[in-house]
Each structure stands twice: as structure tokens, then as C-alpha cells.
Amino acid sequence: MEERHKNIKPTYDLVVKKVFRNEEVALQFVKDIFELPAKSAKLIEGNQIFTANSNVESDFNIAVDILVELDNHAQVIIEVQLAKQVFFINRIWAYLCKQVNDNIERLKQNEEEQLAIYKKLPPVYVAAIVDQNYFEGDDAISTFLIKEETRNTELKMYVDNDTKEMPLLKIVFLELKKYKENLNNDYKKIRWLEFFGNKQYTSEPDDVLVQADNLLNLRNWTKEEKRMYDEMTRQQDHYWASLTYAQEEGIRQGIEQGIERGIGLGIEKGRAAGREEGIEQGIEQGRISVIVNLVKEGIITKEMGAQKLNLSEQEFETYL
Incomplete structure (x- = not known):
């Protein structure tokens, strides 16, 4: 609509x-x-x-x-x-x-x-x-x-x-x-x-x-109201974009790291295995990045973030 x-x-x-x-x-x-x-x-x-x-x-x-x-x-x-x-x-x-x-x-x-x-x-x-x-x-x-x-x-x-x-x-x-x-x-x-x-x-x-x-x-609207709204819109857009970027960047890095690890298994076989492993690791890394950002933004607590990642709070602290 x-x-x-x-x-x-x-x-x-x-x-x-x-x-x-x-x-x-x-x-x-x-x-x-x-x-x-x-x-x-x-x-x-x-x-x-x-x-x-x-x-x-x-x-x-x-x-x-x-x-x-x-x-x-x-x-x-x-x-x-x-x-x-x-x-x-x-x-x-x-x-x-x-x-x-x-x-x-x-x-x-x-x-x-x-x-x-x-x-x-x-x-x-x-x-x-x-x-x-x-x-x-x-x-x-x-x-x-x-x-x-x-x-x-x-x-x-x-x-x-x-x-x-x-x-x-x-x-x-x-x-x-x-x-x-x-x-x-x-x-x-x-x-x-x-x-x-x-x-x-x-x-x-x-x-x-x-x-x-x-x-x-x-x-x-007054000029001041328009200025404030424009600033608020930029902040909100930046916030959501940063979460999306964190997830995409995590996936990209995971793929690259996985391919590098896979080279040791053999060029062709390694690339296929490495890419699959990398995608999995990248998705996980992206997930971690999103959860960390949510905690930093105050949307969820550190305790909740640790629970979502199946980590202890002490282990989760290393990502903050």
C-alpha cells in the first residue's frame, strides 16, 4: 500500500x-x-x-x-x-x-x-x-x-x-x-x-x-524542526545501516578466512569446503556483530546478548 x-x-x-x-x-x-x-x-x-x-x-x-x-x-x-x-x-x-x-x-x-x-x-x-x-x-x-x-x-x-x-x-x-x-x-x-x-x-x-x-x-514546519528531523533521520539510517554492514562484513570475512583454510585441503576441494565453512563462519560472525551492536546501543542487555550467542558473560565481554 x-x-x-x-x-x-x-x-x-x-x-x-x-x-x-x-x-x-x-x-x-x-x-x-x-x-x-x-x-x-x-x-x-x-x-x-x-x-x-x-x-x-x-x-x-x-x-x-x-x-x-x-x-x-x-x-x-x-x-x-x-x-x-x-x-x-x-x-x-x-x-x-x-x-x-x-x-x-x-x-x-x-x-x-x-x-x-x-x-x-x-x-x-x-x-x-x-x-x-x-x-x-x-x-x-x-x-x-x-x-x-x-x-x-x-x-x-x-x-x-x-x-x-x-x-x-x-x-x-x-x-x-x-x-x-x-x-x-x-x-x-x-x-x-x-x-x-x-x-x-x-x-x-x-x-x-x-x-x-x-x-x-x-x-x-519551521527551519529548526526540519533541521532536527533531518538529523534524526540521518542518525536512524546510520544505525540500521551499521547493523546491516556488520552482518554483511562478517559474512564476507568469514568466506575469505574459510577459503584460506580450505587451501590446505587442496585447491579445488579446498575452495569448495572452505567456502562452505566460510559462509557458516561468516553468518555466525555477522550474527555476533549484530548482537554486539544491539548491546552497545542499549537495546538488549549483556546478559541477553550472551544467552543469544550461548556464551558466558565473561566470554561475551571479549567482543565488546
């Missing part, structure tokens, strides 16, 4: 933040994805821009990607992930818990609110927009709630000044690569897969979605 925008990727950090700075767009996204009754939304966090190859540890210390607060005080964290991370769900949980704790600390600062902390404590939800698949099956949108194990009763809470109960926890994953036409979901949700996946809309977009789409038009 042809992309709506040729020169922009809607899931890059700078672009996502530009989109959700528009509070009308943020409100519609939250209402569509979480089915929450809300009349207004404001952006609490989302101005800091992360570079394409940001370090995981520093990202954790900075903040969440986007934090939106609704007029009923409910809060929604919006996280976007391009590369698959083994501990991404753990990371989401850490962000969510940290936000709840921050809310408690904020309420403690006001003496009057100290007596009503639990009454005023808002629910926190998470929307994860991911460019890689995390779950089995074909469902592009996965919603997780807290429910009683046998009765399937959902755990809910009251929010101050709101007579309706709200879900205690709600985490929604939008897996962009699982998008296909005629998905069996509410189109109000599907259109956000189309928006962030840069797909053509299968239904006429309403005014809010048109407004969101206009934010992706580079002609409407």
Missing part, C-alpha cells in the same frame, strides 16, 4: 511530539483508543526530543515520551518504540509506576490534599505505538486490563468529582506492522494505525485527523 507521506516517518520522536502538542488531536486519540469520556486534554510532558539512538538508561532518567492529562484528571502515557526491546513491557511498567508515585508526591505537597490523596489520585494508562510485533496472533490492537481471574470482573476506581468508575489500569498496544485492510476493529481505532503507519486512509478522515495529517506536512 502506498504511503501517505513520502518524506516523513510519523513514528519518529520529533514527529510524534509535534502531533500530540496539538491538544485537540491528543484528546481525540485518547478518546478513540481508550474509550474514555473526556472533553479536554492538555500536554503535561512531551517537549523534550530524544535523538534516534538515545541511550536507554538516560531515556529512563529523562521522562516518558508523551503525558496527556484529561479534564477528569486521568493521565495517559504515550510511548512509541521503533526497534524491538526485550524489556520494553518492563519499561512501560516502570514508567507507569513512576508516574503514580509522582502523583502521590505531588498531592503530599498540599496539606489539604494530604487527607484526600487516595480520593484525588488519578488513574494512569499507557498507549504503546510499536513498529515491531510483541504478541502472537494477527490482532493489531491489544488492550490489557486488570480482571478477576474466574469471574472476569474488571477492577475499577473512582476519580474525584466523577461519579463513574474508571478502569484501574489500561494498557493498549498498537502494533503497526500487523495493519491490513478490513481489520475487525472499530475504525476510530484503526485510523490511528493508518495514521502512524503512514498508510492510506480507508475511510474519509474527519477534521481532527485532517488536522493531525497537516502536522506531517514538512512545508508547515
Whole structure:
């Protein structure tokens, strides 16, 4: 399917933040994805821009990607992930818990609110927009709630000044690569897969979605925003190119080394045997290079890298 925008990727950090700075767009996204009754939304966090190859540890210390607060005080964290991370769900949980704790600390600062902390404590939800698949099956949108194990009763809470109960926890994953036409979901949700996946809309977009789409038009951007986006694109392209090069270079070197070893077995026979051995070694060397790069980029841990290569952590250290 042809992309709506040729020169922009809607899931890059700078672009996502530009989109959700528009509070009308943020409100519609939250209402569509979480089915929450809300009349207004404001952006609490989302101005800091992360570079394409940001370090995981520093990202954790900075903040969440986007934090939106609704007029009923409910809060929604919006996280976007391009590369698959083994501990991404753990990371989401850490962000969510940290936000709840921050809310408690904020309420403690006001003496009057100290007596009503639990009454005023808002629910926190998470929307994860991911460019890689995390779950089995074909469902592009996965919603997780807290429910009683046998009765399937959902755990809910009251929010101050709101007579309706709200879900205690709600985490929604939008897996962009699982998008296909005629998905069996509410189109109000599907259109956000189309928006962030840069797909053509299968239904006429309403005014809010048109407004969101206009934010992706580079002609409407400032020079500074264009410069930052160009830099982010170069970094991201370099990152993926370096992984591809590492694998290809490992295969090439392995073939050459294998052929050299094979010469000792005889010229013709040696070349055939050496090439076969070299390809195998090259693939393995390329695999090692990719895993090492993933660890250096902070996408997986050293422990996970060692496990994937069937090495001890001490043996794996020699490659870093």
C-alpha cells in the first residue's frame, strides 16, 4: 500500500511530539483508543526530543515520551518504540509506576490534599505505538486490563468529582506492522494505525485527523524542526545501516578466512569446503556483530546478548 507521506516517518520522536502538542488531536486519540469520556486534554510532558539512538538508561532518567492529562484528571502515557526491546513491557511498567508515585508526591505537597490523596489520585494508562510485533496472533490492537481471574470482573476506581468508575489500569498496544485492510476493529481505532503507519486512509478522515495529517506536512514546519528531523533521520539510517554492514562484513570475512583454510585441503576441494565453512563462519560472525551492536546501543542487555550467542558473560565481554 502506498504511503501517505513520502518524506516523513510519523513514528519518529520529533514527529510524534509535534502531533500530540496539538491538544485537540491528543484528546481525540485518547478518546478513540481508550474509550474514555473526556472533553479536554492538555500536554503535561512531551517537549523534550530524544535523538534516534538515545541511550536507554538516560531515556529512563529523562521522562516518558508523551503525558496527556484529561479534564477528569486521568493521565495517559504515550510511548512509541521503533526497534524491538526485550524489556520494553518492563519499561512501560516502570514508567507507569513512576508516574503514580509522582502523583502521590505531588498531592503530599498540599496539606489539604494530604487527607484526600487516595480520593484525588488519578488513574494512569499507557498507549504503546510499536513498529515491531510483541504478541502472537494477527490482532493489531491489544488492550490489557486488570480482571478477576474466574469471574472476569474488571477492577475499577473512582476519580474525584466523577461519579463513574474508571478502569484501574489500561494498557493498549498498537502494533503497526500487523495493519491490513478490513481489520475487525472499530475504525476510530484503526485510523490511528493508518495514521502512524503512514498508510492510506480507508475511510474519509474527519477534521481532527485532517488536522493531525497537516502536522506531517514538512512545508508547515519551521527551519529548526526540519533541521532536527533531518538529523534524526540521518542518525536512524546510520544505525540500521551499521547493523546491516556488520552482518554483511562478517559474512564476507568469514568466506575469505574459510577459503584460506580450505587451501590446505587442496585447491579445488579446498575452495569448495572452505567456502562452505566460510559462509557458516561468516553468518555466525555477522550474527555476533549484530548482537554486539544491539548491546552497545542499549537495546538488549549483556546478559541477553550472551544467552543469544550461548556464551558466558565473561566470554561475551571479549567482543565488546
